[in-house]
Amino acid sequence: MKNEPLRVLFVTTEAYPFAKTGGLADVSASLPRALLKTGVDIRVIMPLYGSIAKDGHKIKKAAGPIRHKFSGRIFGFDLLSNSDDGILTYFIKNEKYFARRGLYGTSLGDYPDNALRFGFFSKAALAAAETLKFKPHIIHCNDWQTALIPFYLNFVLNNDDFFKGIKTLFTIHNLAYQGVFGKIFTRGLGIPAKFFNADQLEFYNKLNFMKSGISYADSINTVSRKYAEEIMTPEYGCGLEGLLAARGGDLSGIPNGVDYKEWDPRNDKFIKENYSPATLDKKKACKKDLLKCIGLDFPQDRPLIGYVGRFAYQKGVDIIAGVAAHMRELNAAMVILGKGDAEYKRLLKEIARKYPENIRITQVLDEELAHKIEAGSDIFLMPSRYEPCGLNQMYSIRYGTIPVVRATGGLDDVVVDFDDDRYNGNGFKFIPIDSAACLRSVKRAIMYYENSEVWRKLMLQAMKCDFSWEHSASEYVKLYEKMTE
16 A cells, blocks of 8 residues: 555546536545545546536546446446546446436425436446446445445445455535335345345335445545534434444544635636635625625615525524525524425525515525635524535635534534624524524624624634635545545
C-alpha cells in the first residue's frame, strides 16, 4: 500500500452537475475532487439517467455491451464516461431502468421497481470495475441504493479472484430512507432465501437494502459526528439502532464539507455582487437583487429570512410555516425555495396567500435562486427534526447569512450559538421541536440584527469559519488506510 496510491471506486446514484435531488449530489461531486488532491486514484460511477444526455454533458462510450457471469438475469449495459476537473465519472447505461424522467420516481411516488433498478446498478458497478480492470482497494458505497454491493462481494463474488481483498465503506447520508421492499424481490436480486431473516436482510417481513450495507460493509460512517451518535438511539435509529449499536466499533462520523469553488460569495457567479469580509457592504446589493427577483416590495433595512430545501416532515416545514405566520408582526420577510410533499406545498401556499407582503415561495429546483437566497438573506432557517449533516447551514455561514437551526445532527456540530459564545458564535440554536421554540430563536436573531454593530461582528465571525472539503477528505483517507492495513 505504501508504494501505490489508494484506489477507490465511489458508487453513487447522483452527482452534480449530472443529476441532483439533494445533498448527496453535492457530496458526490466535491468529495471525490478533494480526495483526488490527496493522491487517491478515485473513479465515480453512477446511472446514466435520461436527463443527463439531454443536458449536453460531454459523454463518450467506454465499453459495452457488458454482461457478467454473476448477474443471473441482469440486463446487459453500456458503460460511458466523462472526464472533468480531473475526475473520471462512469455511467451505467440501461434504458429499461434509467431512461426515465425522474431519478427515483415521479410526483405520484417512487418507481415500483426501484429494488430491481438499484440492485441492477450495484451489480453493474461491480461488473464495470472488472471490465475496466480497475481493482479498487475500497468500494465506497453511498446510501441504500448501493447497499447490496457489500452483500454481493461477501456472498456471491467471494471466490472470484478479481474481487478478493476489496474492502467496502458504506456511508449513511440519511438513515430514514432505507430501501424497504417486498420479499418478492429477493429472487430477482439473486438473494438466497436463507438470508431473509431478522438477523440479516429481513425487516418486518420485508427486504431492507440498508441492513445489507450496515451488516456486511467492512466499515460504516455517516456524515456528522453527532448523527453517528444519534442513530444508535431509538429516537433516530429508525428501527436499526440495535444493529448499528452492535457495529458501533466500525461506525464513525465524518462531517461533509463545502465546495467553496461553488459556494463562496467571493466568486459566486449567480449573485449580483461578489463580496468578502473586507467588502461586506456589497451584500446589500445581493439583498436588493433577491427582493427584486422574487417580486417582493419590502424595506431593505428589515430582516429577510431564507429557506432552501425539501418540503418534508424531516425538514420541519410545518415549523417554518408556523414561524412564517409571525412575519408581519416581526416586520420581517421570508423567502422559501424548494419542492416536496403535496401537503406542505399546500400549507406554504396558504401562508403565502395570507401574507403576500411578507412571504414568497418558489416551488421548483432553481440553483441560481438558491445562491441568491444564500447571499441576499440576513437569516437562514433550518428547523430540522433530524439532519444527518446539512449543507445549507455551512453555505449560509460562509455568506454571512446567520443560521437559526434546531440542535440536531450536523446542525448541532456546525452552529455555535452566539448567546453561548460571543467570540466563536456563528448562529442560533433551539432544541424543542415546535414553532414556538424556533420563533424564540428567530426573535433572538432579529434582536441582534437591530444592533448593526453587533450583527456585523456576528457576520464577520461566521464568515471566518472554514468547512472546506480538505478537512473531511483527510479523515476519509485515514479511514481508507485503516481499512486496508
